[in-house]
Amino acid sequence: xxxxxFVACIVTTIVAIFVIVLMLFGNNNTEHDPASASSDNQGxxxxxxxxxxxxxxxxxxxxxxxxxxxxxxxxxVYLSFDExxxxxxxxxxxxxxxxxxxxxxxxxxxTLLQVAADAQMNIHYYNITFDRDEHNENYxxxxxxxxxxxxxxxxxxxxxxxxxxxxxxxxxxxxxxFVVDGQIISETMMNRHQLIxxxxxxGIYxxxxxxxxxxxxxxxSRRSACQEC
Numbered sequence: 001x002x003x004x005x006f007v008a009c010i011v012t013t014i015v016a017i018f019v020i021v022l023m024l025f026g027n028n029n030t031e032h033d034p035a036s037a038s039s040d041n042q043g044x045x046x047x048x049x050x051x052x053x054x055x056x057x058x059x060x061x062x063x064x065x066x067x068x069x070x071x072x073x074x075x076x077v078y079l080s081f082d083e084x085x086x087x088x089x090x091x092x093x094x095x096x097x098x099x100x101x102x103x104x105x106x107x108x109x110x111t112l113l114q115v116a117a118d119a120q121m122n123i124h125y126y127n128i129t130f131d132r133d134e135h136n137e138n139y140x141x142x143x144x145x146x147x148x149x150x151x152x153x154x155x156x157x158x159x160x161x162x163x164x165x166x167x168x169x170x171x172x173x174x175x176x177x178f179v180v181d182g183q184i185i186s187e188t189m190m191n192r193h194q195l196i197x198x199x200x201x202x203g204i205y206x207x208x209x210x211x212x213x214x215x216x217x218x219x220x221s222r223r224s225a226c227q228e229c
Contacts, residue, residue, distance in 0.1 A: 078125055114205065
């Protein structure tokens with residue numbers, strides 16, 4: 001009996017140590033990219049879909065933000081900065097600049113997620129907030145890569161300024177890009193878009209479906225070709 005009790009104590013101790021080690025290891029190796037996730041979700045080991053849901057729904061019930069519901073099975077895929085640059089250079093699909101605090105983003109997201117679900121396509125997501133606020137090296141590289149598709153920066157300079165420079169650009173949100181093999185075939189800036197202002201969600205759905213269609217056809221064609229191989 002004493003031997004059995006001794007063995008049980010040893011096993012319990014080993015299991016407890018193992019759990020503690022796992023917890024410490026997990027905490028020490030959890031990476032948080034402030035450019036692609038809100039600070040509220042640091043350290044959470046969750047899927048991208050749930051991470052996105054938490055990022056956006058965490059602002060519900062705050063007076064300055066509209067409430068929205070994000071389905072748990074949404075088709076959001078978070079991009080790191082390197083993944084974003086690779087996507088711009090050679091990717092095929094849709095990527096989105098957005099941030100949870102943006103009113104136009106919050107108005108757009110439910111319909112955008114419905115379009116992605118119906119089109120059976122992922123939306124590759126990059127939260128531009130940190131890079132843009134810091135105007136860091138990552139942001140400069142994004143501006144260079146997408147220069148011809150971005151609006152003139154009128155946030156940090158005014159057209160009335162004598163030294164106003166139209167070559168200075170800014171990433172606005174929400175901004176969607178539709179890409180095939182690194183070629184941007186279309187893009188749309190939805191910040192204060194008339195459809196958003198009018199709360200014409202049926203119109204937004206139809207508009208976005210048209211934007212998704214060319215990329216969707218490319219992806220479907222490639223899937224069919226792979227199945228035939």
